[in-house]
Amino acid sequence: MNTTAPASPVPTTRLLAWCLHLLVAGLLALAAGRAVADGEPHAPAVVAVAAVLGLVYAAGPSMRSTHVSRRAAAVWLAAVGVVWLALLVLTADGVWIAFPLYFLQLHLLPRRTGPAVVVATALAAIVAFAAHSGALTLATAVGPALGAAVAVAVVRGYQALYRESERRRRLIEELTLTRADLAAAQHTAGVLAERERLAHEIHDTLAQGLTSIQLLLRAAERALPGRPELAARHVEQARQSAVDNLAEARRFVAALVPPSLEGITLADALERLCTTVSARHPLTARFRLTGTAVPLPTGHEVALLRIAQSALSNTVRHAGAATADVTLGFPDGRAVRLDVVDDGRGFDPGLLASPGPDGGGFGLAAARARAQALGGTLTVQSAPGHGTTLAVRLPLGGL
Structure with missing residues (x-):
């Protein structure tokens, strides 16, 4: 329903809101039409009060304040209730308006206040119905009371379903975040594993080859100038080691770069x-x-x-x-x-x-x-x- 305050825990779909609006309009039309058709002495007053109630009710969804403020919504509900009581005094058909009012009160008022107001509304409906029928009987009390009980049960059940839905939504969000964290951890682990592999490869090939070249060149340096043949052999070995290391380096590049x-x-x-x-x-x-x-x-x-x-x-x-x-x-x-x-x-x-x-x-x-x-x-x-x-x-x- 579009008359919700932001603190309300129960979101109402647009379809349900329009169904409730149409129900109120239909019950008001029924009360006014029956008063005119039955030739009741207060028929003009019933039509006028029904029209006023319809206008006051329609003002709620059209005012932004009732959407964003629980207090404004409560004031609007009080205005609707006052005009409804006036209609209730004029005609017994006003009793049926109590049923949509139950849902509005449970939906817009705080969790503890809503049921109390619903009980008060049901009592007002019972008393008015008994006054118009001339006697307080079980039949006059069952209708409004049963309607109030059904409204409370439906709204409480809907609230429970909404809380369960919210709990599942939060759980799904947590699972999504956890999956993202896991993917990041797996990526980091893969990067570290690849770095470790390359470190081992470099240590086992290039680093050892460079060490060998350094040792051979030092040996050649020591062999000079007294043993030039030995020095030349060490230099040749160092050159061959450099060729081998260059081949290893190219192998690394070929493994890392696309062809x-x-x-x-x-x-x-x-x-x-x-x-x-x-x-x-x-x-x-x-x-x-x-x-x-x-x-x-x-x-x-x-x-x-x-x-x-x-x-x-x-x-x-x-x-x-x-x-x-x-x-x-x-x-x-x-x-x-x-x-x-x-x-x-x-x-x-x-x-x-x-x-x-x-x-x-x-x-x-x-x-x-x-x-x-x-x-x-x-x-x-x-x-x-x-x-x-x-x-x-x-x-x-x-x-």
């Missing part, structure tokens, strides 16, 4: 990627370089190339685009920027599926993780029918 980056710059690799995509798919991919290019760390080149590959793959698979523009920019010498813009069908980034076992949703998450691991940012701007723009910015530090 598409071997021997060429990132700009060349991106241009080649666009050419390949254009040749293999019905998409015109164009590359552009802006600013003055500077040498990038291997990690930056690998991350930007992988992100561009993923973005163009998504464009081919999902966007239905005719063109895609890949721009590598060096705007200020302190950062490198990659933009991938397509003219496809676009999508709502807020409705993007979470990564799941069916293979969907991992590309963008992986790209964002690559950017964040290097201290950068990744943003996606898109809307249905307006294409997609993916922008990555990586800081260059002291380069």
Whole structure:
């Protein structure tokens, strides 16, 4: 219902609110219509009071104060109650208005006050009904009392369901945060494991090789000038050790750098990627370089190339685009920027599926993780029918 105060624990759907409004309007019309049809002497007064009650009731949902203030809502309920009592004095049909009033009172008033007001409203309805019928009987008391009991039970049950729903929502949020923390911990563990592996590799190969070269050169130094043949042999052994270490270093680089980056710059690799995509798919991919290019760390080149590959793959698979523009920019010498813009069908980034076992949703998450691991940012701007723009910015530090 739109007449809720923010402190109220029970949210009412718009459909239920309109049902309650229509119920009040129908009962008021019934009371006024019956008074006129039965030719009651107070028929004009009944019609007038019913109209006033309808206006006072309609004022509540239309006033903002009843939405944001429990006190304003209580004042509005009191005004409705006063006019209802006047209608109750004039006609017994006003008793039926008590039923929607029960829900309003339980919904808008504090948890302890609401039931007490409902009891008072039921008593007023019973007394008025007995006065109009001329006697207080069990039948005159059962209707209003039973209606009050049903209203309390329904509202309390709805409140319990809402609290359970809120508890589950908070639990889901906690599970989501825990899953994110677990993913971050797993990523950190993977990084540390890879660092440890590389440390072992370097220690077992390059470090030992460099130590060997140092020892051989010292031996050659000691052999000079008295034993030049021995010194020459030590130098040759040191040279061969250097060749072996260079091969090991190249093996490390080959293991860490994508083949598409071997021997060429990132700009060349991106241009080649666009050419390949254009040749293999019905998409015109164009590359552009802006600013003055500077040498990038291997990690930056690998991350930007992988992100561009993923973005163009998504464009081919999902966007239905005719063109895609890949721009590598060096705007200020302190950062490198990659933009991938397509003219496809676009999508709502807020409705993007979470990564799941069916293979969907991992590309963008992986790209964002690559950017964040290097201290950068990744943003996606898109809307249905307006294409997609993916922008990555990586800081260059002291380069």
